[in-house]
Amino acid sequence: MIVFLRAGGQLRAMLRPDVDHYTRKVEIDGEKTVGEILNYISLDTAHVALIHVDGRMKDLSYRPSDGQTITLQPPVSGG
Amino acid sequence: METKRIRVSRGKCSGCRLCMQICAISRYHEINPQKASLRIEAHFPQPGLYMPKVCVQCGKCMEVCPEGAIYRRDDGAYIVRIEDCNNCGECIAVCKPGVIFQHPDVEHVIICDNCFKCTELCNTGAITIVTRPVKEST
Amino acid sequence: MAYGSASSRGLAGTTLRINLTTGEIRKYPTDEKLMREWFGGRGAIAKILYDEVPRDADPLGPENLFIISAGVMSGCFIPAGAKIGFGSISPLTNGHGDSNMGGHLGPALKFAGYDMVIMSGISPKPSYLFIDDDKVELRDASRYWGMGSLECEPVMKKDLGEDFEIATIGPAGENGIRFSCITHDFGRQAGRTGQGAVMGSKKLKAIAVRGTGGIKVHDLDKLTEHVTAIIKRTQTHPNMAPWQKYGTAFFIDWSNTNAVLPTRNFQTTYCEDIAGIDGEALVEKCLITHKACFGCWMNCGKYTKAVLPGKQTVYLEGPEYETGALCGSNLGMTDINQVAYLNWLMDNVGMDTMSGGGVVAFAMECFQRGLITTDDLEGHTLNWGSVEDAEHFIDMVVHRRGIGEYFSGGTKRAAEKIGRGSERFAMQVKGQEMSGYDGRYAPGMLLSYMTCDIGAHHNRSWTITVDMAEGREKVEGRAKVVIYLQHIRPLFDCWCICRLFWGELDIEPEEIVEALNYITGWDIDTAEAFKTSEKIWNLVRCHYLERNRANGRTFDYPPARSWEDKIPSGPGAGKGLTKEQIELMLDEYYAGRGWDNDGNPSREVLHDLALDFAADNVEKIGLLGKPLPNGIPAVRGERYKPKAF
Numbered sequence: 001m002i003v004f005l006r007a008g009g010q011l012r013a014m015l016r017p018d019v020d021h022y023t024r025k026v027e028i029d030g031e032k033t034v035g036e037i038l039n040y041i042s043l044d045t046a047h048v049a050l051i052h053v054d055g056r057m058k059d060l061s062y063r064p065s066d067g068q069t070i071t072l073q074p075p076v077s078g079g
Numbered sequence: 080m081e082t083k084r085i086r087v088s089r090g091k092c093s094g095c096r097l098c099m100q101i102c103a104i105s106r107y108h109e110i111n112p113q114k115a116s117l118r119i120e121a122h123f124p125q126p127g128l129y130m131p132k133v134c135v136q137c138g139k140c141m142e143v144c145p146e147g148a149i150y151r152r153d154d155g156a157y158i159v160r161i162e163d164c165n166n167c168g169e170c171i172a173v174c175k176p177g178v179i180f181q182h183p184d185v186e187h188v189i190i191c192d193n194c195f196k197c198t199e200l201c202n203t204g205a206i207t208i209v210t211r212p213v214k215e216s217t
Numbered sequence: 218m219a220y221g222s223a224s225s226r227g228l229a230g231t232t233l234r235i236n237l238t239t240g241e242i243r244k245y246p247t248d249e250k251l252m253r254e255w256f257g258g259r260g261a262i263a264k265i266l267y268d269e270v271p272r273d274a275d276p277l278g279p280e281n282l283f284i285i286s287a288g289v290m291s292g293c294f295i296p297a298g299a300k301i302g303f304g305s306i307s308p309l310t311n312g313h314g315d316s317n318m319g320g321h322l323g324p325a326l327k328f329a330g331y332d333m334v335i336m337s338g339i340s341p342k343p344s345y346l347f348i349d350d351d352k353v354e355l356r357d358a359s360r361y362w363g364m365g366s367l368e369c370e371p372v373m374k375k376d377l378g379e380d381f382e383i384a385t386i387g388p389a390g391e392n393g394i395r396f397s398c399i400t401h402d403f404g405r406q407a408g409r410t411g412q413g414a415v416m417g418s419k420k421l422k423a424i425a426v427r428g429t430g431g432i433k434v435h436d437l438d439k440l441t442e443h444v445t446a447i448i449k450r451t452q453t454h455p456n457m458a459p460w461q462k463y464g465t466a467f468f469i470d471w472s473n474t475n476a477v478l479p480t481r482n483f484q485t486t487y488c489e490d491i492a493g494i495d496g497e498a499l500v501e502k503c504l505i506t507h508k509a510c511f512g513c514w515m516n517c518g519k520y521t522k523a524v525l526p527g528k529q530t531v532y533l534e535g536p537e538y539e540t541g542a543l544c545g546s547n548l549g550m551t552d553i554n555q556v557a558y559l560n561w562l563m564d565n566v567g568m569d570t571m572s573g574g575g576v577v578a579f580a581m582e583c584f585q586r587g588l589i590t591t592d593d594l595e596g597h598t599l600n601w602g603s604v605e606d607a608e609h610f611i612d613m614v615v616h617r618r619g620i621g622e623y624f625s626g627g628t629k630r631a632a633e634k635i636g637r638g639s640e641r642f643a644m645q646v647k648g649q650e651m652s653g654y655d656g657r658y659a660p661g662m663l664l665s666y667m668t669c670d671i672g673a674h675h676n677r678s679w680t681i682t683v684d685m686a687e688g689r690e691k692v693e694g695r696a697k698v699v700i701y702l703q704h705i706r707p708l709f710d711c712w713c714i715c716r717l718f719w720g721e722l723d724i725e726p727e728e729i730v731e732a733l734n735y736i737t738g739w740d741i742d743t744a745e746a747f748k749t750s751e752k753i754w755n756l757v758r759c760h761y762l763e764r765n766r767a768n769g770r771t772f773d774y775p776p777a778r779s780w781e782d783k784i785p786s787g788p789g790a791g792k793g794l795t796k797e798q799i800e801l802m803l804d805e806y807y808a809g810r811g812w813d814n815d816g817n818p819s820r821e822v823l824h825d826l827a828l829d830f831a832a833d834n835v836e837k838i839g840l841l842g843k844p845l846p847n848g849i850p851a852v853r854g855e856r857y858k859p860k861a862f
Contacts, residue, residue, distance in 0.1 A: 006455045008723055010682075010859050022455050046685050049471035052459045057467065057497045071455045075471055075682055076538075076721055093516035095509035096321075097448075100294050103431075104441055110294050111328065111431030121379070123403045124371055124532045127505040127520045182429070200445070202452055202514040203461070203507070 001066035002027055003037065011074040014043050023069070034070060035060030049075035080213040082155030083193060085117070085133040085206050092129035092205035094119055098197035105196045107185070114182050116191040117206075131206050132176045134191040140170035140179060149190070155211075156193035164188060226435040227289040227736040228252060229327040233353060235346070237419050238279060238338030242353050247332045253739060256711035256746075257332065258288035259315045260753045262304030265335060266313055267760050267831070276308040276411075277393055277418035278339075285326070285334040285424070288713025292324030292432050292511065293736045295444055296451075297715035299323055299510035307410040308395040308418075309572070309627050309648040310672050312761035314410030317676075317710045318384070319510035319518075320402035325382040328428025336419065345423040347377075350430060358422035363388060365565035366400035367533070369423065377425055384424045387567025389615045390417035394625045396572035396650070400564055404518065404534020405510070408569040409649065410671050435738030443732055451722045457515065460721065461507060464517035465538035466496035472542065476789030477654045477662070477681060479547040481601055482578035483644045483778060486655040487787020488546035498553040499536065508534055513718055523557035525604065533561035535570070542653030543574030548581065549601025558604055566615045572627060575650030576614065577607050579628040579643055588635055593620040641777040646673040657779060658789040659684040661695035664802045667773045668699065670757045676710075678702035683857050692798045696805040700854030704750040711750070751853060752826040755818050759831040762817065762840045769816025769840075773803055811849030813842035822849045 006023045007015045017024045026037060038045050038060070050073035051058045064070055099115035107114045120130040134157070141149040141157055148163035149170065164187035171179045171188065180189040198206050234243040251257075255264045262284045274280035286302045301323030307314025326334075329348050336346075340355065343362040347354045361369050366387040373383045383401065390397035390413030397413030398406045407413075416422075434440055451457060459467060469491065472478040476486045492498065499519060508518030523531050536544065536556050544563070545556040563573045583589045584599040591598055595613065599606045613621030623634040628650055632643035644651045649672025656663025661680030666673040678699045687694065705726065709716040712733065719729055726743045734740060762769055783793035807814055811822030819842035823832040835841045 008455045009721070012455075012723075013859070022453075046475060047682065050459050050463075050467045055458070055462065057459075057463070057470075059470075071459065073456050073459050073467070076465055076468055076717065090506070093507045093509040093514060093518075095514045095516070096511055097296075097514060100512065101441075101445075104294060104437065108437060109431040110292065110434065110437070111429075113328070113429040114431070123520075124367065127522075127532055129506070200448055202448075202457075203516065 001030075003064045003067070004069040005037070005072060006069055007072040007074070009074050011047055011072055014047060015041075015072070031063050033060060034058065034062050034064065047074055048072045080153070081210045082136070082213055083195070083208055083210045084136050084155055085191070085195070085198060086209035087131045087133060088205055088207065089130070090128060091203045092119060092131050093203055094121060094129040097200045098131070098206060101196045101200050105194055106192075113180075114185065114189065116180065116189050117178060117197060129205075132178050133206065134178050135176055137175065139173040139175070140190065143169050143173050145169060152193075154193055157190055158192055159187055159190055161187040226433050226738050227293055229287070229330050229332045229430075229432060231331050233331055233334040235334065235336045235355070236338045237336055237340040237344070237355070237421065240355055242355070244353070252289060252332070254749070255753065256289070256708070256749055258286050258300075258302040258317070258713045259304065259707055259710040260749065261286050261333065262302055262315050263313055263753050263757050263760070266304060266306060267756055270306055272763050274306060276306040276311065276415060279337070281306050281415060281418070283336045283412075283415050283419055283421070286713075287323040287326045287332055288711060289737055290733060291713035292327040293434055294440065295512060295714060295732055295736070296448060297510060297513035297515070297718035298713070299512055300710075300713035300715060301326065302710060302713060303399060303407045303412040305412060305415040306764070307649070307671065308414045309411045311648070311764055312670070313757045314412065314671055315710065316399075316407035316409045316412050317713065318399065318401060318405055318407035319715060320382070320405035321511045322382045322384055322401050322424070322426060323713050324511045325426040325428045327432050328430050329426055330428065330430055336421070339418065340420040343420050343422050345425060346421065348424075348426045348428075350428060361385070361422050362391065366567045367403060367561070367565045370400070370403060373423060373425060378427065381425045381427045385567070386413040386416045386422060387565055389567040390414055391422070392615060392617060392625070393417060394568055394615060394617075395627050395630075396569045396576065397567050398569040400567060403532075404508070404520065404564060406564065406569070408571055409674055409676070411569075413567050413569075434736045436735045440732060440735035443728075443735060447724060447728065451724070454722050456721055460515045460517060463496040463500060464519050465717075466499045466519065466536065466541055468538045469495045469541050469545070472654065473546070474788065475681070475685070476658050476784065476787050476792070479542055479578075479644075479651070479653055479655050481549050482547060482582040482642060483651070483655050484582065484642075484782075485786045486658065486784050486789045490551040491546070493551045494541060494545040494553050494556055499541070499557075502553050503557050505532070510715065513715060515718055517717060521557055523554050523561055525554050525558050528558065531558060531561040533557060533564055535560040535564070539653045540570040540574065543571050543578070547574050547578045547653070548607060550604070551602060555604045559607060562608060562611060566611065568611070568615070571652060572650040573611070575644055576624050576628055576631070577610060579631065579639075580610055580624060582642055583635060583639055588637055588639055589620060595619065641781065643776055644673070644778065646775055647772050648672055649674060652676075654681060655784070656775065657784055657794060658689050658792040660689070660692045660794055660798065660802060661699055663775055663779060663794065663799070664695050664699050664806060665702070667775055667799075667803065668703070668806055670754065670761065673775070677706055686859060690792065692794070692802050693805070695802060696809045697855040698857045699806065700809050701856050703754060704747045704854055707753065708746055708750050711753070747854075748826070752828060755823060755826055755828055756831055758818055759823070759828070759835050762835055763838060766838065766840075769812070770803060770807075770814070771816075773816055774799070808845070809850060810853050811845065813845065815842070817842035819843065819845055819849060821845065822853070825849065
């Protein structure tokens with residue numbers, strides 16, 4: 001199945017977008033958690049502060065469905 | 080043929096006032112929210128919400144203007160003929176949403192002219208454009 | 218209309234000088250050279266404080282100045298161009314203090330025609346500053362004196378008009394609680410450095426401003442084009458939607474997962490009950506509306522209500538990350554309504570929620586360890602996770618009853634009174650309490666706290682992601698990153714725009730400086746901007762030394778918990794720094810700044826920054842840094858470049 005990962009900032013550089021400026025398409029076998037998907041693309045989860053799907057916060061154990069877009073946000077610089 | 084006006088979606092405005100800023104900049108080439116033709120009403124501490132106040136195109140300003148200085152344009156906007164406006168303010172008294180303004184630097188009243196720049200910069204969806212087809216007159 | 222006469226655009230044009238003792242109000246054209254060379258906001262504040270406040274002036278006495286500075290970019294159709302700076306000698310640190318605040322007051326002051334208000338003396342009776350375009354008055358505030366900030370603002374708006382922007386202090390500021398804040402727009406604060414206490418010492422209850430003028434800029438067309446393009450570009454940025462929904466509160470979870478969340482007075486860095494107090498809990502249980510500052514639609518403000526059994530429902534803005542951490546996990550709270558209630562309480566009495574959370578946490582640990590008892594607390598307990606206990610204790614502090622008097626000066630002074638080893642866990646540097654991140658497993662963050670000019674605050678430098686990328690137990694190489702951040706981040710406090718918008722949406726410093734040039738007509742580049750910021754940094758350091766009369770290094774240490782206590786639990790269990798590592802970081806930092814190993818700026822670096830007058834002053838008191846054997850670095854500070862992945 002296919003999922004889309006979206007991120008800005010330095011996280012975007014690590015993501016290596018290929019669909020548009022912010023988005024990368026990832027093909028995975030079967031259902032995987034967000035944590036497993038990030039591991040699969042070698043993106044260190046410590047750089048991800050927030051995982052956001054359809055307007056709701058998720059965590060690394062979330063299993064996205066086919067075609068879903070997962071937004072990753074890096075940590076803020078504090079405030 | 081269709082008319083356009085600003086639609087306010089209740090509960091979405093967060094009070095940033097970018098709309099007021101771009102309105103005055105576009106029209107009067109100045110950073111001065113007091114020259115805008117819309118306002119954001121703040122209701123705090125309770126219930127805790129912002130309410131954009133915009134022209135609803137009711138036409139009462141045109142009806143009362145003693146100089147006939149306001150006319151209705153085809154797209155629904157009420158336009159001030161500034162050469163005819165003597166800034167008497169009669170229109171302000173009848174404007175229910177309170178969105179006709181006077182400013183000491185401006186020699187005529189200020190009424191929204193449907194440029195919709197405010198809606199372009201609004202990022203919360205609080206103000207958007209609504210279009211309505213015009214019925215053929217009989 | 219009060220347009221002012223500034224030929225530098227972006228300025229409103231007029232500065233006010235007010236002698237609160239005599240009531241004299243003077244208007245004069247804003248000093249454009251000051252604005253150009255010191256960048257308004259924090260920068261102008263630093264220069265004026267340095268030039269005019271006697272070195273032995275009591276921060277709560279008549280010789281301290283209270284300065285309001287709106288900055289050149291505030292109100293100038295620039296996203297997040299909303300801020301205003303307050304400054305004075307801080308009653309917490311006894312050095313330069315400045316605090317920036319969002320909302321709408323900065324633009325209002327500029328629209329009324331004023332860039333700065335400089336106030337001296339002490340008003341003979343409670344007063345408030347009333348500004349209505351050209352009309353500037355000191356008015357009687359006896360009617361409002363004693364009111365909570367959140368209660369006072371609607372009353373003043375009713376009295377004066379809904380279109381007035383109001384900032385107030387609460388009873389904490391009136392009573393000289395050293396970590397008091399200033400509150401505006403029902404929940405924005407100038408929180409840090411005790412600016413509310415300085416206002417209170419001057420018997421100044423509030424500031425009320427209405428401005429109907431405009432602001433002239435150098436090139437409005439280019440500015441509009443540049444800014445509109447940035448607005449449209451950032452509308453679809455992936456960070457925008459989560460920001461708009463959660464503000465900074467989403468970050469609570471991340472800090473916890475990564476073992477930097479202060480828990481029970483920084484005893485540990487992981488909270489088991491996080492789900493009850495994180496960003497999702499805030500949005501689900503408390504949110505009423507998203508609330509923005511002037512010109513910013515990230516709407517990071519969250520207007521909420523707190524509902525607790527047996528308590529009145531209260532309305533507030535928050536809790537944002539810092540309050541969520543320091544009044545949440547740091548106090549052992551488990552329900553977001555508890556955190557929101559304490560946020561409201563502190564906002565209303567007018568105490569900084571960050572220092573407030575730190576003070577209550579310190580007191581709770583003292584109670585835990587039996588250093589204070591129910592006898593000291595008027596028969597009450599002070600247990601972790603108890604809102605009732607915290608509320609009663611805060612009341613004792615605000616009214617300086619009994620042991621509340623000890624804590625009214627912050628954790629450093631409280632620890633000096635309580636003794637018996639409590640200094641070890643008074644989580645402060647230079648007298649100001651730590652922000653909501655524990656530095657034991659993030660050495661750059663600890664160094665940031667140690668070297669921050671206003672005490673243990675993260676606003677100048679935040680390095681946790683760098684620590685994670687480079688190795689959380691490695692201390693080498695952090696200093697140059699901290700130095701760079703200490704130059705770029707305070708620029709936002711000079712220009713009075715919000716760092717969160719400009720820093721979180723991939724906008725480059727060059728784009729900000731471009732906007733600055735369109736506004737002001739100046740022709741500056743980022744190198745000059747950073748150098749001016751470095752100049753301000755060094756002037757503030759010299760000022761600190763001149764007031765506190767000892768080598769800089771003396772003041773740059775964190776509390777002993779930072780190296781004596783390893784993190785006991787959670788993902789950071791067993792981690793912590795050694796004293797040697799802390800010394801090493803300071804050595805590297807000072808060398809990187811062109812200061813000697815005692816932490817004193819050298820003449821060479823001060824000369825490079827056109828601060829020879831400051832070098833002469835510190836030399837007179839024997840605190841000029843010794844010449845460095847290898848000279849000073851050509852450029853101090855280095856932007857962090859993440860490794861290619």
